[in-house]
Amino acid sequence: MSTDSDLIHFFNGIPFTTRSSAELLKSLDAFQAREDDILLVSYPKSGTHWLAEIMKHLYTAKVTLTSPIEFGDVSKLEEMDNIGTKRIIPTHLGYDMLPGDFKAKKCKAIYIIRNPKDTAVSLFHYYKDNPNLPTIGMWSTYFDMFLQGQVVCGSWFDHILSWEEHRNEMGTLFLYYESMKKNPFKSVRKISSYLGINMNDNEIHEICKKTSFSEMKDNVEKEVSDPNHTVCSLTSNRRLIFRKGTVGEWKQYFSTKQNRLFDELYNTKMNASCLAKNIHYEN
Ligand code: A3P
Numbered sequence: 001m002s003t004d005s006d007l008i009h010f011f012n013g014i015p016f017t018t019r020s021s022a023e024l025l026k027s028l029d030a031f032q033a034r035e036d037d038i039l040l041v042s043y044p045k046s047g048t049h050w051l052a053e054i055m056k057h058l059y060t061a062k063v064t065l066t067s068p069i070e071f072g073d074v075s076k077l078e079e080m081d082n083i084g085t086k087r088i089i090p091t092h093l094g095y096d097m098l099p100g101d102f103k104a105k106k107c108k109a110i111y112i113i114r115n116p117k118d119t120a121v122s123l124f125h126y127y128k129d130n131p132n133l134p135t136i137g138m139w140s141t142y143f144d145m146f147l148q149g150q151v152v153c154g155s156w157f158d159h160i161l162s163w164e165e166h167r168n169e170m171g172t173l174f175l176y177y178e179s180m181k182k183n184p185f186k187s188v189r190k191i192s193s194y195l196g197i198n199m200n201d202n203e204i205h206e207i208c209k210k211t212s213f214s215e216m217k218d219n220v221e222k223e224v225s226d227p228n229h230t231v232c233s234l235t236s237n238r239r240l241i242f243r244k245g246t247v248g249e250w251k252q253y254f255s256t257k258q259n260r261l262f263d264e265l266y267n268t269k270m271n272a273s274c275l276a277k278n279i280h281y282e283n
Pocket of ligand 1 (some may be wrong): 042043044045046047048049050061118121122123181211212213214216241242243244245246
Protein backbone atom coordinates (compact mmCIF):
# COMPACT_ATOMS: atom_id res chain seq x y z
CA MET A 1 0.00 0.00 0.00
CA SER A 2 1.26 3.50 -0.83
CA THR A 3 2.06 5.82 2.04
CA ASP A 4 1.12 9.49 1.96
CA SER A 5 4.70 10.49 1.20
CA ASP A 6 4.63 8.27 -1.89
CA LEU A 7 1.60 10.19 -3.11
CA ILE A 8 2.32 13.83 -2.29
CA HIS A 9 5.35 16.06 -2.58
CA PHE A 10 5.73 19.80 -2.17
CA PHE A 11 6.86 22.16 -4.88
CA ASN A 12 7.06 25.92 -4.24
CA GLY A 13 5.26 25.13 -0.97
CA ILE A 14 2.27 23.64 -2.80
CA PRO A 15 1.21 20.00 -2.41
CA PHE A 16 1.34 18.13 -5.72
CA THR A 17 0.65 14.48 -6.30
CA THR A 18 3.61 12.41 -7.36
CA ARG A 19 1.91 12.13 -10.76
CA SER A 20 3.45 15.57 -11.31
CA SER A 21 7.15 14.85 -11.08
CA ALA A 22 9.40 17.45 -9.52
CA GLU A 23 11.55 17.33 -12.67
CA LEU A 24 8.57 18.22 -14.83
CA LEU A 25 7.52 21.04 -12.51
CA LYS A 26 11.08 22.38 -12.58
CA SER A 27 11.27 22.24 -16.35
CA LEU A 28 7.87 23.83 -17.03
CA ASP A 29 9.41 27.18 -17.72
CA ALA A 30 11.09 25.71 -20.78
CA PHE A 31 7.68 24.80 -22.20
CA GLN A 32 7.08 26.11 -25.70
CA ALA A 33 3.57 27.44 -26.07
CA ARG A 34 1.86 28.06 -29.41
CA GLU A 35 -0.19 31.12 -30.13
CA ASP A 36 -3.30 29.04 -30.74
CA ASP A 37 -3.04 26.97 -27.53
CA ILE A 38 -6.04 27.27 -25.27
CA LEU A 39 -5.71 26.82 -21.54
CA LEU A 40 -8.52 25.42 -19.41
CA VAL A 41 -7.72 26.61 -15.94
CA SER A 42 -9.31 25.55 -12.69
CA TYR A 43 -8.84 24.72 -9.09
CA PRO A 44 -9.62 20.98 -8.80
CA LYS A 45 -13.28 19.94 -8.71
CA SER A 46 -14.62 23.13 -10.23
CA GLY A 47 -16.08 21.62 -13.40
CA THR A 48 -12.95 21.12 -15.51
CA HIS A 49 -14.28 18.00 -17.25
CA TRP A 50 -17.50 19.77 -18.08
CA LEU A 51 -15.69 22.72 -19.63
CA ALA A 52 -13.36 20.35 -21.51
CA GLU A 53 -16.34 18.49 -22.96
CA ILE A 54 -17.91 21.74 -24.14
CA MET A 55 -14.62 22.64 -25.82
CA LYS A 56 -14.47 19.33 -27.66
CA HIS A 57 -17.90 20.01 -29.14
CA LEU A 58 -17.12 23.59 -30.09
CA TYR A 59 -14.38 22.60 -32.50
CA THR A 60 -15.26 20.82 -35.68
CA ALA A 61 -11.64 20.59 -36.88
CA LYS A 62 -9.41 18.15 -35.08
CA VAL A 63 -8.06 19.41 -31.77
CA THR A 64 -6.21 17.56 -29.04
CA LEU A 65 -7.36 17.78 -25.46
CA THR A 66 -4.19 17.00 -23.53
CA SER A 67 -3.79 15.88 -19.94
CA PRO A 68 -2.94 18.76 -17.56
CA ILE A 69 0.38 20.32 -18.39
CA GLU A 70 1.71 19.64 -14.89
CA PHE A 71 0.93 15.90 -14.97
CA GLY A 72 3.60 13.40 -15.90
CA ASP A 73 7.38 13.43 -16.02
CA VAL A 74 9.89 15.37 -18.11
CA SER A 75 8.93 13.49 -21.26
CA LYS A 76 5.74 15.55 -21.14
CA LEU A 77 7.35 18.51 -22.87
CA GLU A 78 8.38 16.44 -25.85
CA GLU A 79 5.02 14.68 -25.93
CA MET A 80 3.26 18.04 -26.04
CA ASP A 81 5.63 19.25 -28.74
CA ASN A 82 4.75 16.28 -30.92
CA ILE A 83 1.06 17.10 -31.02
CA GLY A 84 0.26 18.03 -34.58
CA THR A 85 -3.09 19.72 -34.01
CA LYS A 86 -4.36 22.66 -32.04
CA ARG A 87 -3.93 21.95 -28.33
CA ILE A 88 -6.45 22.43 -25.56
CA ILE A 89 -4.46 22.22 -22.37
CA PRO A 90 -6.02 21.88 -18.92
CA THR A 91 -4.09 23.05 -15.88
CA HIS A 92 -4.56 23.43 -12.16
CA LEU A 93 -1.44 25.57 -11.86
CA GLY A 94 -1.63 28.93 -10.14
CA TYR A 95 -0.69 31.83 -12.42
CA ASP A 96 2.78 32.16 -10.91
CA MET A 97 3.71 28.63 -11.92
CA LEU A 98 2.26 28.81 -15.41
CA PRO A 99 4.99 28.42 -18.07
CA GLY A 100 6.09 31.90 -19.11
CA ASP A 101 5.68 31.23 -22.82
CA PHE A 102 1.88 31.06 -22.47
CA LYS A 103 2.05 34.56 -21.03
CA ALA A 104 4.49 35.83 -23.64
CA LYS A 105 2.31 34.47 -26.46
CA LYS A 106 -0.87 35.75 -24.78
CA CYS A 107 -2.64 32.43 -25.20
CA LYS A 108 -6.34 32.31 -24.56
CA ALA A 109 -7.25 30.98 -21.12
CA ILE A 110 -10.63 30.06 -19.68
CA TYR A 111 -10.85 29.82 -15.91
CA ILE A 112 -13.83 28.05 -14.36
CA ILE A 113 -14.73 29.00 -10.80
CA ARG A 114 -17.03 27.08 -8.51
CA ASN A 115 -18.17 28.28 -5.14
CA PRO A 116 -15.44 27.18 -2.75
CA LYS A 117 -17.72 25.44 -0.27
CA ASP A 118 -19.06 22.97 -2.83
CA THR A 119 -15.56 22.68 -4.30
CA ALA A 120 -14.29 21.68 -0.85
CA VAL A 121 -16.97 19.00 -0.50
CA SER A 122 -16.33 17.68 -3.99
CA LEU A 123 -12.60 17.46 -3.31
CA PHE A 124 -13.31 15.70 -0.02
CA HIS A 125 -15.08 12.91 -1.87
CA TYR A 126 -12.36 12.81 -4.46
CA TYR A 127 -9.75 12.30 -1.74
CA LYS A 128 -11.84 9.68 0.01
CA ASP A 129 -12.45 7.54 -3.01
CA ASN A 130 -9.19 7.96 -4.91
CA PRO A 131 -6.28 5.61 -4.17
CA ASN A 132 -3.92 8.13 -5.81
CA LEU A 133 -4.53 10.61 -3.01
CA PRO A 134 -3.60 10.27 0.67
CA THR A 135 -6.10 8.99 3.22
CA ILE A 136 -7.70 11.98 4.85
CA GLY A 137 -10.03 10.53 7.46
CA MET A 138 -12.87 12.62 8.78
CA TRP A 139 -14.50 15.67 7.22
CA SER A 140 -13.40 17.86 10.14
CA THR A 141 -9.73 16.99 9.60
CA TYR A 142 -10.03 17.55 5.88
CA PHE A 143 -11.91 20.83 6.38
CA ASP A 144 -8.95 22.31 8.28
CA MET A 145 -6.57 21.10 5.56
CA PHE A 146 -8.69 22.79 2.89
CA LEU A 147 -8.81 26.08 4.76
CA GLN A 148 -5.05 26.01 5.24
CA GLY A 149 -4.44 25.18 1.60
CA GLN A 150 -2.87 21.87 2.56
CA VAL A 151 -4.66 19.93 -0.17
CA VAL A 152 -3.55 19.16 -3.72
CA CYS A 153 -2.95 22.35 -5.70
CA GLY A 154 -2.83 24.40 -2.50
CA SER A 155 -5.19 27.14 -1.40
CA TRP A 156 -8.38 27.81 -3.36
CA PHE A 157 -8.03 31.47 -2.41
CA ASP A 158 -4.44 31.86 -3.59
CA HIS A 159 -5.22 30.04 -6.82
CA ILE A 160 -8.06 32.28 -7.84
CA LEU A 161 -6.37 35.47 -6.65
CA SER A 162 -3.21 34.67 -8.62
CA TRP A 163 -5.26 34.41 -11.82
CA GLU A 164 -7.32 37.46 -10.99
CA GLU A 165 -4.24 39.59 -10.38
CA HIS A 166 -3.04 38.87 -13.93
CA ARG A 167 -6.43 38.68 -15.58
CA ASN A 168 -5.64 41.27 -18.25
CA GLU A 169 -2.26 39.91 -19.27
CA MET A 170 -3.78 37.03 -21.19
CA GLY A 171 -7.33 38.31 -21.38
CA THR A 172 -8.54 35.36 -19.33
CA LEU A 173 -12.23 34.51 -19.57
CA PHE A 174 -13.75 33.68 -16.18
CA LEU A 175 -16.73 31.36 -16.02
CA TYR A 176 -18.84 30.44 -13.03
CA TYR A 177 -20.00 26.86 -12.46
CA GLU A 178 -23.33 27.89 -10.97
CA SER A 179 -24.12 30.31 -13.81
CA MET A 180 -23.25 27.58 -16.27
CA LYS A 181 -25.70 25.25 -14.56
CA LYS A 182 -28.40 27.91 -14.51
CA ASN A 183 -27.96 29.01 -18.09
CA PRO A 184 -25.69 26.68 -20.06
CA PHE A 185 -26.75 28.27 -23.35
CA LYS A 186 -25.47 31.67 -22.31
CA SER A 187 -22.20 30.17 -21.05
CA VAL A 188 -21.54 28.16 -24.21
CA ARG A 189 -22.33 31.27 -26.27
CA LYS A 190 -19.84 33.23 -24.16
CA ILE A 191 -17.13 30.61 -24.71
CA SER A 192 -17.73 30.43 -28.44
CA SER A 193 -17.59 34.22 -28.76
CA TYR A 194 -14.38 34.35 -26.75
CA LEU A 195 -12.83 31.76 -29.05
CA GLY A 196 -14.18 33.42 -32.18
CA ILE A 197 -16.23 30.37 -33.16
CA ASN A 198 -19.46 30.97 -35.01
CA MET A 199 -22.33 28.84 -33.78
CA ASN A 200 -26.03 29.14 -34.41
CA ASP A 201 -28.59 28.69 -31.64
CA ASN A 202 -29.39 25.11 -32.60
CA GLU A 203 -25.76 24.11 -32.49
CA ILE A 204 -25.39 25.66 -29.07
CA HIS A 205 -28.49 23.92 -27.77
CA GLU A 206 -27.08 20.65 -29.06
CA ILE A 207 -23.80 21.22 -27.21
CA CYS A 208 -25.70 22.01 -24.00
CA LYS A 209 -27.61 18.76 -24.35
CA LYS A 210 -24.52 16.67 -24.98
CA THR A 211 -22.64 18.20 -22.07
CA SER A 212 -25.40 18.09 -19.47
CA PHE A 213 -24.47 16.33 -16.25
CA SER A 214 -26.81 13.40 -16.90
CA GLU A 215 -25.55 12.90 -20.42
CA MET A 216 -21.92 13.02 -19.37
CA LYS A 217 -22.51 10.71 -16.42
CA ASP A 218 -24.30 8.19 -18.63
CA ASN A 219 -21.49 8.23 -21.13
CA VAL A 220 -18.96 7.39 -18.44
CA GLU A 221 -20.05 3.79 -18.44
CA LYS A 222 -19.41 3.45 -22.14
CA GLU A 223 -15.95 4.96 -22.22
CA VAL A 224 -12.63 3.33 -21.64
CA SER A 225 -10.19 5.98 -20.51
CA ASP A 226 -6.47 5.96 -20.14
CA PRO A 227 -5.51 7.92 -17.01
CA ASN A 228 -2.45 9.33 -18.75
CA HIS A 229 -4.56 11.02 -21.34
CA THR A 230 -7.55 12.38 -19.52
CA VAL A 231 -8.32 15.75 -18.09
CA CYS A 232 -7.82 14.49 -14.60
CA SER A 233 -5.08 11.87 -14.77
CA LEU A 234 -5.45 10.99 -11.11
CA THR A 235 -7.95 8.32 -11.83
CA SER A 236 -9.24 6.19 -14.64
CA ASN A 237 -12.43 5.80 -12.63
CA ARG A 238 -14.65 8.39 -14.25
CA ARG A 239 -17.36 7.69 -11.73
CA LEU A 240 -15.27 9.62 -9.22
CA ILE A 241 -15.66 12.67 -11.39
CA PHE A 242 -19.35 12.63 -12.25
CA ARG A 243 -20.62 12.34 -8.71
CA LYS A 244 -23.56 14.70 -8.03
CA GLY A 245 -23.00 17.89 -9.97
CA THR A 246 -25.22 19.97 -7.69
CA VAL A 247 -25.11 23.39 -6.06
CA GLY A 248 -25.34 23.79 -2.29
CA GLU A 249 -24.32 20.32 -1.12
CA TRP A 250 -21.91 21.96 1.33
CA LYS A 251 -24.86 22.67 3.64
CA GLN A 252 -24.97 18.99 4.52
CA TYR A 253 -21.32 19.05 5.61
CA PHE A 254 -20.43 22.38 7.18
CA SER A 255 -21.10 22.78 10.90
CA THR A 256 -22.13 26.27 12.07
CA LYS A 257 -18.64 26.85 13.38
CA GLN A 258 -16.96 25.63 10.20
CA ASN A 259 -19.22 27.88 8.18
CA ARG A 260 -18.27 30.88 10.30
CA LEU A 261 -14.56 30.10 9.96
CA PHE A 262 -14.92 29.71 6.22
CA ASP A 263 -16.85 32.97 5.84
CA GLU A 264 -14.27 34.83 7.92
CA LEU A 265 -11.40 33.61 5.77
CA TYR A 266 -13.37 34.23 2.57
CA ASN A 267 -14.18 37.79 3.59
CA THR A 268 -10.58 38.51 4.51
CA LYS A 269 -9.01 36.95 1.45
CA MET A 270 -11.58 37.99 -1.14
CA ASN A 271 -12.19 41.47 0.22
CA ALA A 272 -10.57 43.26 -2.72
CA SER A 273 -11.49 40.69 -5.37
CA CYS A 274 -13.60 41.84 -8.32
CA LEU A 275 -14.32 38.25 -9.28
CA ALA A 276 -15.87 37.68 -5.87
CA LYS A 277 -18.85 39.78 -6.99
CA ASN A 278 -19.77 37.05 -9.47
CA ILE A 279 -18.98 34.02 -7.36
CA HIS A 280 -22.05 32.13 -6.24
CA TYR A 281 -21.03 32.34 -2.59
CA GLU A 282 -23.60 31.21 -0.03
CA ASN A 283 -23.28 32.16 3.63
P1 A3P B 1 -19.37 16.90 -7.51
O1 A3P B 1 -18.24 16.11 -6.89
O2 A3P B 1 -19.91 17.97 -6.60
O3 A3P B 1 -20.44 16.05 -8.06
P2 A3P B 1 -13.68 18.54 -12.11
O4 A3P B 1 -14.08 18.17 -13.48
O5 A3P B 1 -12.99 19.88 -12.04
O6 A3P B 1 -12.88 17.46 -11.46
O7 A3P B 1 -15.00 18.77 -11.26
C1 A3P B 1 -15.81 17.68 -10.90
C2 A3P B 1 -17.13 18.22 -10.40
O8 A3P B 1 -17.87 18.76 -11.52
C3 A3P B 1 -17.99 17.12 -9.80
O9 A3P B 1 -18.75 17.72 -8.75
C4 A3P B 1 -18.85 16.73 -10.99
O10 A3P B 1 -20.03 16.06 -10.65
C5 A3P B 1 -19.12 18.09 -11.61
N1 A3P B 1 -19.51 17.97 -13.04
C6 A3P B 1 -18.92 17.23 -13.99
N2 A3P B 1 -19.58 17.36 -15.16
C7 A3P B 1 -20.60 18.18 -14.94
C8 A3P B 1 -21.66 18.69 -15.77
N3 A3P B 1 -21.77 18.33 -17.05
N4 A3P B 1 -22.56 19.53 -15.20
C9 A3P B 1 -22.45 19.88 -13.91
N5 A3P B 1 -21.48 19.43 -13.07
C10 A3P B 1 -20.56 18.59 -13.58
